[in-house]
Amino acid sequence: GGIITQTPKFLIGQEGQKLTLKCQQNFNHDTMYWYRQDSGKGLRLIYYSITENDLQKGDLSEGYDASREKKSSFSLTVTSAQKNEMAVFLCASSIRDWGGEQYFGPGTRLTVL
């Protein structure tokens, strides 16, 4: 088995601030993903990465940057926090570079003051 950890669990930022969320997995999975979930809604893909140093845009990439520093870690940066950026950010990983079963971390809850 393995685990995905996300830090921090809660993130409070100011409008206009640059904020970074981190994700680590020890499954040795190839692909990692960042999703955003707004209250009461489904998940929307922000970025994904199929290997170290690879980045692919999802449906919601505008306003975000991402970095796959190594196979086990994937960071997401909110480039300029907006008042409506109150959501949960979920990180996931999957075993192969062509999708596959995804496993999720516990999430980072972002609140912008």
Add this chain to the structure above:
Amino acid sequence: GDKVKQSPSALSLQEGTNSALRCNFSIAATTVQWFLQNPRGSLINLFYLVPGTKENGRLKSAFDSKESYSTLHIRDAQLEDSGTYFCAAEAPNTNKVVFGTGTRLQVLP
């Protein structure tokens, strides 16, 4: 429009009863995943399916790729089954899955 539609959007069940959730796809899904998001927000993997069926305890899931749908059957519902159920479909030749908008299930004592 929505590529993955889930129905119903919300459901209340008495403890001990059975129900079925459904996912319809407008994409040529190759695999389907079902998740339960518990009240704490964690996504729990329930099933990962290629076309066919799987069963795990009181849960059973089927995926028919030709008819473009998947179902999740819950037998003898328990209070701990409450939460939001998501299906997610993997489209061919992509690295992405598309999530449905979820079915919010409440099991009542």
